Amino acid sequence: xxxxALEIPTELRDFAERSVDQARKAFESFVAAAREALxxxxxxxxxxxxxxxLIGFAARNVNAGFDFVQALVQVKDLHEALTLHNAYLRAExxxxxxxxxxxxxxxxxx
Numbered sequence: 542x543x544x545x546a547l548e549i550p551t552e553l554r555d556f557a558e559r560s561v562d563q564a565r566k567a568f569e570s571f572v573a574a575a576r577e578a579l580x581x582x583x584x585x586x587x588x589x590x591x592x593x594x595l596i597g598f599a600a601r602n603v604n605a606g607f608d609f610v611q612a613l614v615q616v617k618d619l620h621e622a623l624t625l626h627n628a629y630l631r632a633e634x635x636x637x638x639x640x641x642x643x644x645x646x647x648x649x650x651x
Contacts, residue, residue: 549614557614565607572600598640605633 609629
């Protein structure tokens with residue numbers, strides 16, 4: 542296999558990292574606000590509203606995407622990028638399958 546060097550200027554890598562950090566912080570603020578809104582709207586009898594579980598799944602999935610992009614910015618060659626991408630896809634598939642099982646379970650099992 543031929544290794545293709547990715548010559549990404551340091552300034553571009555730094556910019557990408559700062560952009561991912563800013564996006565992650567903005568998303569975390571959004572998730573925190575959504576969780577607060579759900580908690581305020583939830584009835585006292587319900588331990589965890591279904592919406593809170595879905596927001597948790599979404600937050601986990603988006604944060605995994607941020608982690609992937611942050612790692613991708615640091616790759617040195619195409620082979621490393623493809624290896625990282627394949628690992629990300631495998632992990633996400635497993636996570637989404639597990640989340641689908643929880644979402645599809647009867648309410649008393651969740």
